[in-house]
Amino acid sequence: MDVTRVIIVAVGGQGNLLASSVLGEAALLAGMPMQMSEIHGMAQRGGVVESALIFGEARSTIISDGEADLLVGFEPAETLRAVQKCNADSVVITNLAPLMPFTVNIGKGVYPDLAQLQDLIRKKTARLIAFNAAKLANEAGNPLAVNMVLLGALTQVDILPFSVDNVKEAMGRKTKQQFLESNLKAFDLGFRAAEQAG
Amino acid sequence: MHKLLTDNPGEKMLLLGNEAIARGAIEAGVAFTSTYPGTPSSEITLNFFQMSQESDLYFEYSTNEKVALEVSAAAANCGVRSMAVMKHVGLNVAADALMTLAYVGVKAGLVVLSADDPFMFSSQNEQDNRYYAKLSGLPMLEPSSVPEAMEMLPYAFDLSEQLQEPVLFRTTTRINHSSGFVTLGKIRERRTKGEFTKDPLNLVTVPAVSRNLHVKLLKNIDAARGIAESSPYNFIDGSGRLGIICNGVSYNYVSDALKDLGAADRIKVLRIGFSHPLPEALIKDFLQGCEKVLVVEEGEPYMEEAVKAFAQEAQLTVPIRGKSKELFSRLYEYDPAMVKGNIAAYFDIPWEPKTAVDASDVPAIPQRPPTLCAGCSHRATFYEVRKAAEALGVETIYPTDIGCYTLGLLPPLSAADFLICMGSSVGTAGGFSKVTDKKVIAFIGDSTFFHAGVAGLVNAVFNNHDLTLVILDNGTTAMTGHQPHPGVDMQRLNLDGYGQVSIEAVVRAVGASHVTVIKPYKVKKSIEAIKEAITHKGVSVIISQEVCALYARVLKLPKRKPFQITDRCKNRRDCMSDLACPAFYVWNERIKIDPVLCTGCALCAQICPENAISPLKKKKETV
Numbered sequence A: 001m002d003v004t005r006v007i008i009v010a011v012g013g014q015g016n017l018l019a020s021s022v023l024g025e026a027a028l029l030a031g032m033p034m035q036m037s038e039i040h041g042m043a044q045r046g047g048v049v050e051s052a053l054i055f056g057e058a059r060s061t062i063i064s065d066g067e068a069d070l071l072v073g074f075e076p077a078e079t080l081r082a083v084q085k086c087n088a089d090s091v092v093i094t095n096l097a098p099l100m101p102f103t104v105n106i107g108k109g110v111y112p113d114l115a116q117l118q119d120l121i122r123k124k125t126a127r128l129i130a131f132n133a134a135k136l137a138n139e140a141g142n143p144l145a146v147n148m149v150l151l152g153a154l155t156q157v158d159i160l161p162f163s164v165d166n167v168k169e170a171m172g173r174k175t176k177q178q179f180l181e182s183n184l185k186a187f188d189l190g191f192r193a194a195e196q197a198g
Numbered sequence B: 001m002h003k004l005l006t007d008n009p010g011e012k013m014l015l016l017g018n019e020a021i022a023r024g025a026i027e028a029g030v031a032f033t034s035t036y037p038g039t040p041s042s043e044i045t046l047n048f049f050q051m052s053q054e055s056d057l058y059f060e061y062s063t064n065e066k067v068a069l070e071v072s073a074a075a076a077n078c079g080v081r082s083m084a085v086m087k088h089v090g091l092n093v094a095a096d097a098l099m100t101l102a103y104v105g106v107k108a109g110l111v112v113l114s115a116d117d118p119f120m121f122s123s124q125n126e127q128d129n130r131y132y133a134k135l136s137g138l139p140m141l142e143p144s145s146v147p148e149a150m151e152m153l154p155y156a157f158d159l160s161e162q163l164q165e166p167v168l169f170r171t172t173t174r175i176n177h178s179s180g181f182v183t184l185g186k187i188r189e190r191r192t193k194g195e196f197t198k199d200p201l202n203l204v205t206v207p208a209v210s211r212n213l214h215v216k217l218l219k220n221i222d223a224a225r226g227i228a229e230s231s232p233y234n235f236i237d238g239s240g241r242l243g244i245i246c247n248g249v250s251y252n253y254v255s256d257a258l259k260d261l262g263a264a265d266r267i268k269v270l271r272i273g274f275s276h277p278l279p280e281a282l283i284k285d286f287l288q289g290c291e292k293v294l295v296v297e298e299g300e301p302y303m304e305e306a307v308k309a310f311a312q313e314a315q316l317t318v319p320i321r322g323k324s325k326e327l328f329s330r331l332y333e334y335d336p337a338m339v340k341g342n343i344a345a346y347f348d349i350p351w352e353p354k355t356a357v358d359a360s361d362v363p364a365i366p367q368r369p370p371t372l373c374a375g376c377s378h379r380a381t382f383y384e385v386r387k388a389a390e391a392l393g394v395e396t397i398y399p400t401d402i403g404c405y406t407l408g409l410l411p412p413l414s415a416a417d418f419l420i421c422m423g424s425s426v427g428t429a430g431g432f433s434k435v436t437d438k439k440v441i442a443f444i445g446d447s448t449f450f451h452a453g454v455a456g457l458v459n460a461v462f463n464n465h466d467l468t469l470v471i472l473d474n475g476t477t478a479m480t481g482h483q484p485h486p487g488v489d490m491q492r493l494n495l496d497g498y499g500q501v502s503i504e505a506v507v508r509a510v511g512a513s514h515v516t517v518i519k520p521y522k523v524k525k526s527i528e529a530i531k532e533a534i535t536h537k538g539v540s541v542i543i544s545q546e547v548c549a550l551y552a553r554v555l556k557l558p559k560r561k562p563f564q565i566t567d568r569c570k571n572r573r574d575c576m577s578d579l580a581c582p583a584f585y586v587w588n589e590r591i592k593i594d595p596v597l598c599t600g601c602a603l604c605a606q607i608c609p610e611n612a613i614s615p616l617k618k619k620k621e622t623v
Ligand code: SF4
Pocket: A045, B371, B372, B373, B375, B376, B377, B378, B404, B405, B474, B478, B479, B548, B549, B550, B551
């Protein structure tokens, strides 16, 4: 089996680590080798959280620049910041709902223009799937389920060799029971959004 | 039941490296555990802490790493399997105990785990703790993966018992914070009670005793070398006339590279997992058959230097390279592509790297540095200290310490001028005050004060330094994930059987000549109290008491109403420029407060010159 490398970037509090552990659990269910690593500097204090997931027969737990097959960004500026992890064949999925860094709020730096951001990523990579995941999470009745929306989109692009059922079962094991219904709804909305992105 | 206590050998689980390490220790029958928390090792002992609440495992958060090692050393000398856990720099603190404990040894297994942090994701330096093995003469084990880390722990305990001395276990961040699948093994029975046999001529290290013990240690090093020669953790992959020697996570990058380069049939790999003492014969033998050798190790050239010395002894002239301008750096962590590139270059293997996208036309993206939380009490204290100093017109030096409050370094608070290690705030403050005419105001957290600040304060009182020490007492060890410390009321966590040490009582007992307790959310009162303290000649101490805002959420303490900016605001933006609370944002050229982030600390409301900030009428919904 080929090795598939996935980077997930997010801002602390967006539930990136939970999304990663759902994917890990799904790999376990599918009987597929997987390693991952996370760097969460000071996540709770507003920093960036990055996970690297490597599926298939590999030992490394981190991903070098240019070596990601799939980049999933939970926040648009963070997706762009991580774009050097991609090569011309990479697929990128990004949420389009910005979370302003406080540096912008205090007048240090300008938030990138979203249209330009998408153009840049589209030009450099094989495919960009971009949509407002925060809106879909709200629609699912759980504003905190942005991670599950993106998990749905990521499962749809069919880069990871396991089934929708594997992921859903993993969600059942890894997420809180009281949120499972809204999480599954969020997942489906993300899945459809990626489908429509074509 | 805690998942790491699952008694179901053969079950597969996805575990974080630190969970796997905790599980490995449990499988080894560890019964006594201790730590001072430090990233990237903290989750190991968080799991011990949790498991100790539902089993007979003993665990303690010790005051610092030296004490953590000492309590475990005693337990191990009574025949109880023990483990002391710390981050890499923690071993500096514990080093005094370690060096002579190496002479004395243990009766039951003692594993001393220290977690290195190449690239300094959350540390002040990237020292390579393999040198502690060399320095102390103790055996060292280093895993390359999460499942291996788990398996290696029972081996480490057995090894420690076989040699009757502590075993050093070294990880790096990419082991601690990686996850992988492990297969659970059997849990050995815990022996929680031991027996101490008096034997002063071997256990009390007066010079006459130590002279003998050093002889014993050297013998032990030879014995350990013998074990390392045939340890399953020192092994050779593949065959060929080219060789790579590597350790830890570098082994992963090497293995993946050789596969990608299709070179596994030409290059053999010696993976060193038992890295002190190095398996001399095994390495010499490996070199014999090689035309060219590359050493791949993050950090210092620990193996490279030894391997070169072995080659010299064996009269081999095979080229051996590792650290150099063209190849590997002593800096930071390695990554798969970099290791692959260096292997390809050194062994002349054609290789087309995957080209990363050209990001040169990407506009500057605003930084997202970690920052003090909205409502963090440190923000209030820093602001007040600055205002007090400004009002008095004194020039200041702010030595700081290790914790969330180190983030006070950033503008607009800019309240950090010097930092080297845990406890250095108050120690260095004494030096600054003697040789400059500036007012020296040092900041230290509550947990850090207990860890390494008390001795510095005693020093300041005895040597009559002129300084102000601000103890930021937020009731927890916030930075590493809210671990308790000796000042914490454990009843609040529904845990019985703990004492509690009052910081104020300690400070007064030490004899600081001016002691004030402030509530930093009361701005005016605090500024007045701080002014008084910093005008005082001699050692003054300000204890700023307010619970960590994030911890308050964890504890589900009653919430305050969030604040809003009313239309009295004249857009002067003092709140933004002086406080930069992350709950502020700009909307249509006006400052707004995000009611979800705002904790209602009321700091901004008290400094607004227009009185334009007031509590929201509606109670905020629970988040
Ligand atoms: S975790 Fe606590 S101490 Fe640390 S920045 Fe947040 S509020 Fe402040």
